[in-house]
Amino acid sequence: MLRFKCPVCGLRDETEFDYGGDATVVRPATAETAFEPWYDYVFLRDNPRGPHREFWHHSRGCRQWVVVERDTLSHDIGDVVLARDAVKENRS
Amino acid sequence: MLEFRSALDGHLSPGHFGAAAEPGKLILSERPLGALVQVGGWRDSFESVAAPLLQRFGFAGTGGFAMAQTAGEAIAFRTAPERILLNFPSPAAWEAVAAGIDQAATPTLDLSHARTVVRVSGPAAAGLLARLLPIDFDDAAFGPDRFVQSTLHSVGVLVHRRARSAPCVDLYMPSSFAVTVWEMVTHNAASFGYQVSGAG
Amino acid sequence: MTMQPNRLAVGGRIDRGTTFSIRFNDRDIVAHPGDTLASALLANGVKIVGRSFKYHRPRGVFSAGVEEPNALVQLREGARTEPNSRATTVEAYPGLVARSQSGWPSVDTDLGAIVGAFARFMPAGFYYKTFIGPFRNTRWWMFCEHFIRRAAGTGIAPAAPDPDTYEKVNAFCDVLVVGAGPAGLSAALAAARAGARVILAEQDRDLGGSLLDQTVGDTWLRATVDEVASLPNVRILTRTTTFGAFDGDVYGLVERAWDHVDVPPPHQPRQRYWVVRARSAVMATGAIERPLVFGGNDLPGVMSASALRAYLNRYGVLCGRKIVLFTANDSVYATAGELARAGAAVTIVDMRSDLPEELRSRTAAAKVDVLAGFAVVNTHGGKAVTAVTVAAVSGREGGTKGPVRRIDCDVVGVSGGFTPTLHLWSQRGRKPRFDTDKLAFLPDGSIPTLVCAGACAGADTITDAVSSGFAAGAKAAAAADFVGDAGALAPPKLADDGWQRGAMLISAVRAPDGEIPAKSFFDLQHDVKSTDIELAHREGYVSVEHLKRYTTNGMATDQGKTSNVNALARLAELRGSPIPAVGTTTFRPPYTPVAFGAIVGHEIGRHFRPTRLSPIHGWHAARGAAFIDAGSWSRPRYYPVSPGEDVQAGYIREARHVRAAVGLVDVSPLGKIAVQGPDAAEFLDRVYTNMFSTLKVGRLRYGVMLRDDGFVFDDGTTARLSETEFFMSTTTVNAGKVMARLEFLLQTAWSDLKVQVTSVSDQWATIAVAGPKSRTLLQATCGAADLSAQALPNMAFACAAIDGVPVRIHRMSYSGELAFEVYIPARYGHSAWAELMRVGEPFGVAPYGTEAMGALRIEKGHVAGGELDGRTTLKDLALERFASTKKSFAGCVLRKRPVLEDPTRPSLVGLMTIDKTVSIKAGSLLFPATGDIAGHGDGHVTSTTFSPTLGGHIALGLLARGPARLGETIRCVDFLGGTTVNCVVTAPCFVDPEGVRQNA
């Protein structure tokens, strides 16, 4: 079982969390009207062997979204930070 | 006035159940919730506006994520970075202090009906809780005033160790899940032997 | 009671003062407290305990532990029966009943072995050839399965529900020590002395591991156990197998709390599943003796040499009177002396020719014969071994030369060396290295939080096990930040024969003619012979993982604990590669089988998942409602007016009543979300396709959300409570998903918005009041509030009170009737409902359930779950008018993808049967009135009902170019039921399309 150190709650079981997808993709600005950035954001994913960043939702804890560094090969868990500290909308 | 009715109404019958056990080993009851209010806010201003508000209610400040604060009969849980859950003994107690809160800076939300509280007390409490939640309930890790938000039977619950010398823990659960959680609690309590009492 | 021919008068750790009876294959067996089923059977002289999987050969007890490949029994009877129980680990208790799992009519006379027909069905690769080869997609497997299941000894699953309870316990510790042999006890002591919180888990009933099988070392054992047990920071779990090591330093343990009795005491669980989160762990799991492979090595009487020692010293059982010990290492020499002292004639056949003088002198003193440089080539005997053929070792590994000699014996103890028990370490995704010195796979130090100690780490003496265990305990404690002084621990004083010195690893003994005898078994449980491995190799299976699956070697319930290393040594030989190049297979949990009951604990039956109940549930139950599971909710489906009223009659009656008078439906399960903050309106403009910033305080607006890929996600009605606060409702089924998505957006890309969202689903009871008399009823109930059409138009809300309790009344309609939703603080919901029923009695108010609610909304053409299936767009659902062109919103770009704009996409229509007496099945495919019925048709039926208003069956569906086909006759084909229903295509709204009724 994976265990994540939620910045709010401390080290907790995976069963308190829901997986939320790839955290390396950047959401286009709401006003973005071009297809390509949205297509990339919604559909295109790398499948790395090794370190990766993922969203997890502490849905049965503090309800914060976090970004977890997980090694897809070893399942080693690295830094866990609040998503709001890790993600910024692409406002370019 | 309409009848006030707990989600657990009809599910708690006082008496001893499960394995034979000495009195007081494990006591389950429903604790009347009183008022439960969430205070929210915004990242850039929360500490500066919420801390004085909490102080007005008698607490030291916004508090940390691990320890509940108490002020008289009121309890404050810092449940998220900009979120505090306040438990007052009665709606009147909350209303007495609620006036004049700036809703734009610290929006409040009444959740008094959204949660139901089951109290677990007695020396077997930690053993029972270990069967219910993936949390370390050892005295060293979960002493008086400690609280966690975790999962019981896949339901998100808040667990609060009351500041008493004898083990006494309150489980705040969403009211719609109260019956299913109660049944899970009692099934797991049967091997200890437990007493259901009318009041916490 | 019968005699126990093999039970010694003295010795062992059993209580001879107490005698009880157990039953095995309908025979009474005498046992004592402390016995296992296997030790009792051996004491009573039972040789045959089962028949083999493929060849139905007689098999006897092989081991004294969890590795047992032969003695698998059906334990207990009736609902408590448990297949594949290892007789070697089943504790004997008064009244125990067990049977062999195989053999017909009995294990002693098995017709399968005489006919011998069965084995021809199953050469190596049987499963591969069946599922992947030429038989794929045929009914061959179904044909074979019938015979395999009947003929193979795989036990019988219980037919009745398990009457016992199980529980799951979460535990936390600084150091978990797995195994309480010399190494584990030492590790636990060191870690605990350093101050760490320790859990010591031992699969056996008693602590001590291999020391329990010895006659010396008890003083050390008692002192060490006493100290460990006296420490308050140690929790000792016996009868507890650590079966899995998982990511995050989490371990799965199963405690057989009350498996050693027939029926657990009242309220006590039979087993406990411990989920242990350990900051670090010590694996002191020991080693399992590796058999030697030779002709007829599966006959009853051929046993692991260490098992002979265990039966002798722990259970006071002398398994034979003339014993041959076949070995290639030192470990059997002490055993030989003990067996001889107990009265057996013992001959050691040792493949090594140059034995140390010390061993020779000891055996001479003990009157044990030694044949050095010899190997057992074959056994003799029908139902049990009666003699062995031995020959001198020659040439390459495993080779022999003539002449052969015959030695009479009734037991053969074999020891080919030891296989460290690495399962837990391997489960963490690591590959062990092959140590060419110790001739075993050993773990390395690559997992900082899992320290291996004792025999599993290659220690081959008890002295080494104690010192490595003690060091490992201190190291594991330090890894958990406990660095207190652990002091020292002296090892027990005992003569200590290791298994390593001069050890050799051969795959199988060859007869002097150079061949491996035909009946040389590698995997005893799955009947895998050398010829099977040769066939696999010949057919090109060179990877050890493929070998395993092709031959099924190691795939039985014992997971190849005794067979894996020998089998891969044989593969290495065939490939001409060294063992390290061949590698080993991967171990996966569980180490030994675990009952499903233990894993699920109390989460069974009704509690398989949590059930949500509305605050008004008690009223519905008292009224006799028929409930239905809707997502996680249990909801009233309908309220039968008489015991015989079925759901069809019930919902038609209820729906008709709503259109005629007034009805109440409990819609508390609707998702409800408080959206608060200065940017709340902007936020809703982004998540909904339509505009919310223009919504006036006091008003409601229906909204649709898209996913980012442009498909419809959810819909619902939102009220504006103030400039900065909205009250959003969602569908019941999507409530959690919507909430999580809103939080996601606010905590990631839109974290600059000052908005908070909070679920208030449980805060409110919600009662929909619908029907032409709904206003009259509410007005009568709420008194003071002005609910007139002028004061409260459709899509507006008003604050009111019911008997002093403040409520909010939303005027909105899902049924198409004049209707309201009343929001009541949840704990008043039950009595508010009761009050509405009481006040409504003169108006004929009646409750209605989900089925009638569905019928009414289908008549009105509202979309719900059947239509919002995640594959439909705004256009598909005729909701395009809700897409604002004045702003951007989530999904607004990708919804314009050409494929989603395709005008031929199926879109929402109504369907009405031409024959009013026939109904439409949801999920039916739609085909034109004429032409072939082939492919996926032009669309499908999403929701169906009988329409009380129209007096016929109607449906909603998604039909290609639907709006252009109104009036066309369509065939609805239900391929499952094999029926075709002709329908006319209509507009989706069947009742009051102008909205006269709801706007009244």
Ligand SMILES: [Zn+2]
């Ligand atoms: Zn958290």
